[in-house]
Amino acid sequence: MAARSYGQYCGVTTAVELIGERWALLIVRDLLVGPRRYTDLKQGLPKIPTNILSTRLKELQEGGVVRRVPLPNCGLVYELTPYGRELEPIVLALGRWGFRQMGDPAADDVVTADSLTMALRTAFRADAAAALPAADYELHVADVVLRVHVDSSGLRIAQLQPAGRPVDPKLGTQAPTAADPDLVFAAGPGIRRLISGEVAPAEAIDREIVAVVSGDAGLLERFAQTFHIDPGAVLAA
Amino acid sequence: MAARSYGQYCGVTTAVELIGERWALLIVRDLLVGPRRYTDLKQGLPKIPTNILSTRLKELQEGGVVRRVPLPNCGLVYELTPYGRELEPIVLALGRWGFRQMGDPAADDVVTADSLTMALRTAFRADAAAALPAADYELHVADVVLRVHVDSSGLRIAQLQPAGRPVDPKLGTQAPTAADPDLVFAAGPGIRRLISGEVAPAEAIDREIVAVVSGDAGLLERFAQTFHIDPGAVLAA
DNA sequence: CCGGATCCGAATCGATACTG
DNA sequence: CAGTATCGATTCGGATCCGG
Numbered sequence A, B: 001m002a003a004r005s006y007g008q009y010c011g012v013t014t015a016v017e018l019i020g021e022r023w024a025l026l027i028v029r030d031l032l033v034g035p036r037r038y039t040d041l042k043q044g045l046p047k048i049p050t051n052i053l054s055t056r057l058k059e060l061q062e063g064g065v066v067r068r069v070p071l072p073n074c075g076l077v078y079e080l081t082p083y084g085r086e087l088e089p090i091v092l093a094l095g096r097w098g099f100r101q102m103g104d105p106a107a108d109d110v111v112t113a114d115s116l117t118m119a120l121r122t123a124f125r126a127d128a129a130a131a132l133p134a135a136d137y138e139l140h141v142a143d144v145v146l147r148v149h150v151d152s153s154g155l156r157i158a159q160l161q162p163a164g165r166p167v168d169p170k171l172g173t174q175a176p177t178a179a180d181p182d183l184v185f186a187a188g189p190g191i192r193r194l195i196s197g198e199v200a201p202a203e204a205i206d207r208e209i210v211a212v213v214s215g216d217a218g219l220l221e222r223f224a225q226t227f228h229i230d231p232g233a234v235l236a237a
Numbered sequence C: 001c002c003g004g005a006t007c008c009g010a011a012t013c014g015a016t017a018c019t020g
Numbered sequence D: 001c002a003g004t005a006t007c008g009a010t011t012c013g014g015a016t017c018c019g020g
Helices: A010-020 A023-035 A036-044 A049-061 A088-099 A112-121 A126-130 A189-194 A201-206 A219-226 B009-019 B023-034 B038-044 B052-060 B089-101 B113-123 B126-130 B190-195 B201-206 B219-226
Strands: A066-070 A078-081 A137-141 A144-151 A155-158 A184-187 A210-215 B066-070 B074-078 B135-141 B144-151 B156-160 B183-187 B212-217
Touching: A010 A023, A010 B023, A010 B089, A010 B113, A010 B212, A023 A036, A023 A066, A023 A078, A023 A088, A023 A112, A023 B009, A036 A049, A036 A210, A049 A066, A049 B212, A078 A210, A078 B212, A088 A112, A088 A137, A088 A189, A088 B009, A088 B066, A088 B089, A088 B126, A112 A137, A112 A144, A112 A155, A126 A219, A137 A219, A137 B212, A184 B144, A189 A201, A189 A219, A189 B212, A201 A210, A210 A219, B009 B023, B009 B052, B023 B038, B023 B052, B023 B066, B023 B113, B038 B052, B038 B074, B038 B113, B052 B066, B074 B212, B089 B113, B089 B190, B113 B135, B113 B144, B113 B156, B126 B219, B135 B219, B190 B219, B201 B212, B212 B219
Parallel strands: A137 A184, B135 B183
Antiparallel strands: A066 A078, A137 A144, A144 A155, A184 A210, B066 B074, B135 B144, B144 B156, B183 B212
16 A cells, blocks of 8 residues: 655655645644544544544554554553654644635634644744743633643643543643633634734724633733734735 | 635644645645746656646645746746745755655656755755855756755755756746856765765765766765755654 | 646545444 | 444546647
8 A cells, every 4th residue: 555656756755645645734733732542533633534544544654653552551542753743843834824824714614622732832932932921821712721831931731621620641731730820711713813913912802802701811912922923925816 | 616624723724725635735846946837847747647737726826825927928837926935944844854754766756857956955054055165066866957056155056958058047947157067976866865974975976876977076075064864763663 | 839628447535334 | 442344425647639
């Protein structure tokens, strides 16, 4: 079952033969958040057919991108190899690039915990964070709840269950810090306009793009400075 | 003909919907070298079916990645939009990443002028070049001939016809400088091992991986320092 | 020659059902 | 939980054809 070859001897060609098939890079995206079980991946990619998922996992293993690891206390996870993890800057850059062409969501588009986690990573401005006080956010989008800790050393994101408890830390997601978040807020897809700077934080609250649940609403300003993607001149088609 | 959606509202997903389909990123790779005609693209991608090429070009235009430009003196070229050109660092990074997993070429793998041009760009070390004297190389691989000029300001590559004349500069490829190259050499697929550092320049000549046609063979050392991709720990699967 | 469009068999993908 | 099996819907590949 040799991957369908493009017939060229070239690094780019080799790369797309490894991770260019349908769904493959989205599997990598989710695995960049942490090791995941087959079922986790299936839930994080609701529209992937199960046969495609298992085929891709096999191909990614064969390509040295993904590794299948039996868990000590029963179970089984897939994780990126060191080589696969080196896709991180590429996937983040792709996410930033694609962000700028995102329109409004289709009717049945979903937001998953892993995709939102990676979206925040793509938008994270380390330089801005370093110049600002540390902050803890709790972000609700659809039924995804993220605990987002920012300080001068960087960004840490934990995925919470809607009930408020962290998912199993054994699977690579850090437990949240003990303290209460400085700001708890909920957003819909319009959070994109907050990150692009299309709407200012105050305006976002006014237009009900985001809703502050608790904490100082002024921190939304700091959030928007920390997570930002400049849309640039994307309109010049 | 809406692109097949992955059903997620996410920048990475949007990106792969724009450039993730088969052949799309290879078209982008070639257009990163310069504007190309339909026929140029077809020749640069020998195995692409013509209906796929025209479908991709339409999709890439619709996505704001590619633009169709009628040429003043008759003819017609495709070129990247400013938005599409921002894929350059991503494609270069992917090329570096894929390079490390390249094995030996399949029997019918080809090397095209554009793929080799981009391969040199992925391997180019600006820092190394800045610390070394300027140099002009003429590189022959299969029937591709490249004129490669390196100086402290960067890298310039021109594609020559096998006869030795430059291709039409109107199409975005710079004409070579007038002076003779400092080093003319020919290589086969084994040039990969030179760039990865797997074989040293002297050894490459001994083992006939490269053949110096004219000029100072010692310059091959400088070439290998200027164009290098560290294979890293790719074996750890 | 350039810039595609059309047709058709082969391969892949998607949806669902099913199993150890 | 971790996948296989099946099968219709799509897409891809290869070839041919066509208007300028």
